[in-house]
Amino acid sequence: MTASTQQRTRHFCDTCAIRNRAICADLENQEIDLLNTIGRRRTLAPGEQLLWEGDEAVLVANVIDGVLKLSTQTSDGREQILGLTYPSDFLGRPFGETTPYGVEALTEAQVCVFERRDFDRFAREHPRLEHRLLERTLAELDRTRRWMLLLGRMNAEQKLAAFLLEMVDRLGVNSATDNGAALTLPLSRQQIADVLGLTIETVSRQFTRMKNEGLIDLPSRREVVILDRGALEDRAA
Amino acid sequence: MTASTQQRTRHFCDTCAIRNRAICADLENQEIDLLNTIGRRRTLAPGEQLLWEGDEAVLVANVIDGVLKLSTQTSDGREQILGLTYPSDFLGRPFGETTPYGVEALTEAQVCVFERRDFDRFAREHPRLEHRLLERTLAELDRTRRWMLLLGRMNAEQKLAAFLLEMVDRLGVNSATDNGAALTLPLSRQQIADVLGLTIETVSRQFTRMKNEGLIDLPSRREVVILDRGALEDRAA
DNA sequence: CGTACCTTTGATCTTAATCAATGCCAGTGG
DNA sequence: CCACTGGCATTGATTAAGATCAAAGGTACG
Numbered sequence: 403m404t405a406s407t408q409q410r411t412r413h414f415c416d417t418c419a420i421r422n423r424a425i426c427a428d429l430e431n432q433e434i435d436l437l438n439t440i441g442r443r444r445t446l447a448p449g450e451q452l453l454w455e456g457d458e459a460v461l462v463a464n465v466i467d468g469v470l471k472l473s474t475q476t477s478d479g480r481e482q483i484l485g486l487t488y489p490s491d492f493l494g495r496p497f498g499e500t501t502p503y504g505v506e507a508l509t510e511a512q513v514c515v516f517e518r519r520d521f522d523r524f525a526r527e528h529p530r531l532e533h534r535l536l537e538r539t540l541a542e543l544d545r546t547r548r549w550m551l552l553l554g555r556m557n558a559e560q561k562l563a564a565f566l567l568e569m570v571d572r573l574g575v576n577s578a579t580d581n582g583a584a585l586t587l588p589l590s591r592q593q594i595a596d597v598l599g600l601t602i603e604t605v606s607r608q609f610t611r612m613k614n615e616g617l618i619d620l621p622s623r624r625e626v627v628i629l630d631r632g633a634l635e636d637r638a639a
Numbered sequence: 640m641t642a643s644t645q646q647r648t649r650h651f652c653d654t655c656a657i658r659n660r661a662i663c664a665d666l667e668n669q670e671i672d673l674l675n676t677i678g679r680r681r682t683l684a685p686g687e688q689l690l691w692e693g694d695e696a697v698l699v700a701n702v703i704d705g706v707l708k709l710s711t712q713t714s715d716g717r718e719q720i721l722g723l724t725y726p727s728d729f730l731g732r733p734f735g736e737t738t739p740y741g742v743e744a745l746t747e748a749q750v751c752v753f754e755r756r757d758f759d760r761f762a763r764e765h766p767r768l769e770h771r772l773l774e775r776t777l778a779e780l781d782r783t784r785r786w787m788l789l790l791g792r793m794n795a796e797q798k799l800a801a802f803l804l805e806m807v808d809r810l811g812v813n814s815a816t817d818n819g820a821a822l823t824l825p826l827s828r829q830q831i832a833d834v835l836g837l838t839i840e841t842v843s844r845q846f847t848r849m850k851n852e853g854l855i856d857l858p859s860r861r862e863v864v865i866l867d868r869g870a871l872e873d874r875a876a
Numbered sequence: 877c878g879t880a881c882c883t884t885t886g887a888t889c890t891t892a893a894t895c896a897a898t899g900c901c902a903g904t905g906g
Numbered sequence: 907c908c909a910c911t912g913g914c915a916t917t918g919a920t921t922a923a924g925a926t927c928a929a930a931g932g933t934a935c936g
Contacts, residue, residue: 474788477876482791484784495781497774502781529766536773537734543780544732544739546787547721551711553790554719554836558892591915599791604892606916623901623915639714795924828883841924843884860883860933 414438418514423490424464425534433528440520446470446507452515453494453505462494462521468511469588472503473596483597485546486588488572492538496522508588553599556639561598562608563637566618570628583628584621591623612637651675655751660727661701662771670765677757683707683744689752690731690742699731699758705748706825709740710833720834722783723825725809729775733759745825790836793876798835799845800874803855807865820865821858828860849874 415421415434426437446452446468453461455474465487472484472493484503487493495501496518516524525532552564575583587594591609595602612618617634619627628634652658652671663674683689683705690698692711702724709721709730721740724730732738733755753761762769789801812820824831828846832839849855854871856864865871 472784474784476788476792480792482788484787495777497777498781503784526770529769532766532773533763533769536769536776539773539776539780540732540734543776543783544735546780546783547709547711547740550721550783550787550790551713551719553787555713555717601893602915603894603917607892610916838925839883840885840926844924847884 414441414443418466420464420466420490424514425492425531425538426464428530428534429528433531437524440524441514441516444513444515446511446513448507448509448511451504451506452513453501453503455501455504457501459495459498459501459518461515462492462496462518463513463515465489465491465493466512466514468507468509468513470505470507470511470513471589471593472505474503481596482599483593485542485549486572486597491542492535494518496525496535508593558598558600558604558608559611559637560639561600562594562605562612563634565594565598566626566628567631567634567638569626570631575628581629581631583631585626585628587624587626651678651680655703657701657703657727662729662768662775663701665767665771666765670768674761677761678751678753681750681752683748683750685744685746685748688741688743689750690738690740692738692741694738696732696735696738696755698752699729699733699755700750700752702726702728702730703749703751705744705746705750707742707744707748707750708826708830708834709742711740718833719836720830722779722786723809723834728779729772731755733762733772745830795835795837795841795845796848796874797876798837799831799842799849800871802831802835803863803865804868804871804875806863807868818866818868820868822863822865824861824863 415426415438418424421427426434429437443466444452444463452463452470467489470487470493472487473481474484475481486508487505493505493513525535552561556564569585569587570583573585573588575585589597591605592602594600595605598605609618609620612634613620615633617628617630617637619629621627652663652675655661658664663671666674680703681689681700689700689707704726707724707730709724710718711721712718723745724742730742730750762772789798793801806822806824807820810822810825812822826834828842829839831837832842835842846855846857849871850857852870854865854867854874856866858864
């Protein structure tokens with residue numbers, strides 16, 4: 403909304419926090435200018451939905467700031483979160499007819515959105531961009547497959563430990579990879595359960611157990627302090 | 640091995656069964672000739688391994704014939720199958736340092752292999768190929784995410800029903816999408832368990848139950864006849 | 877034939893789901 | 907300022923699904 407006035411500003415991307423990490427990183431200034439003309443910024447409030455599962459795939463986007471979830475539902479309405487996206491990640495289904503999952507902002511988020519058709523055309527004309535997108539998609543596929551191991555073969559404790567470690571890494575918490583790192587979870591207990599394929603009660607019990615065992619501290623519902631990363635890594639097996 | 644003599648045959652790809660479906664489909668004859676010089680065919684026996692998890696990523700391949708499994712292991716040695724590949728699928732990790740999963744032939748299989756570095760270079764110089772690879776990778780990511788829902792939220796019956804339906808579709812069984820379709824499973828009970836995140840006993844019990852309920856018939860260990868596809872679809876929910 | 881492996885079947889146990897309260901805040905309005 | 911409300915989260919009791927342990931059947935192959 404605030405972005406609409408800037409839509410054609412020449413140096414729109416110059417101030418972009420993810421300019422050098424997103425799929426647009428390798429583009430020449432001239433190409434960036436062109437990309438500017440088809441993209442626009444959009445701010446999302448927590449809980450706001452960007453894409454709906456099964457809809458025609460009209461939009462794709464780069465995540466500039468915030469965390470969003472990709473999710474799908476079972477026929478009886480339970481949810482499975484398929485992935486989380488963080489700044490510099492790419493979102494949506496280029497070269498596809500329908501959106502394969504819903505996308506919802508978990509925190510306040512800023513995205514750089516494109517009409518899918520515009521983006522598809524631009525990508526086909528700019529192999530450097532398409533290459534970056536390919537690299538990203540391959541990496542995402544690897545990550546997703548590793549997550550399958552978690553869902554298929556790990557117990558509740560291993561799942562939660564792995565989740566917390568992934569959170570620490572992805573949210574880039576300070577505390578120099580060491581103990582004492584404090585993170586603010588962008589997810590509710592229910593959403594964590596939906597990521598891990600568990601119920602909310604099981605997640606809650608595991609949190610309490612880890613706290614009692616001194617692995618973590620829970621100053622508030624949304625905050626976690628990592629007290630013993632090594633032990634957590636052992637639990638994640 | 641038998642292929643080595645043909646390595647530089649000009650029309651190597653012309654007789655390729657997947658020439659029009661694999662990532663090489665859009666290439667010009669001239670480009671195909673070039674691709675020929677860096678690729679070679681290889682035949683794999685059932686159980687033979689092509690890539691090892693964690694190894695340096697040296698090879699990528701197109702599947703020409705047969706079924707292969709991609710798998711990873713937990714620290715305590717249990718296996719999780721991450722996916723199955725069928726003719727025209729692409730295999731391996733281009734643009735990556737290490738192979739993220741093991742690859743093993745389930746049936747006798749024929750693949751068209753490339754040194755990863757050769758392939759990477761060729762791909763970067765041929766955007767059409769890279770585009771096909773991107774489309775394939777995006778589709779594979781969608782499929783993998785759908786599988787996550789299965790692993791995270793479905794019970795044993797739903798998992799096996801979905802597995803059988805996927806098998807019918809992917810193996811392209813005759814019987815015109817209808818009942819009576821007979822398929823030969825390329826997987827043992829244990830391997831099916833490893834795909835679905837179950838134990839062999841649970842898989843066996845579900846097979847027996849479906850047979851008793853008249854959904855399927857089991858003429859032999861590796862054969863399944865779909866007697867009531869509709870009911871199976873209901874179970875897969 | 878006999879052996880070895882895979883599969884099936886049965887009995888029991890464990891884990892996480894389900895069912896059911898209760899507790900804890902944050903925000904609202906009296 | 908405090909009591910009320912409603913939405914999460916925690917905790918407890920019970921149940922159910924699938925894992926595990928154990929044994930016996932089949933089938934394939936030498």
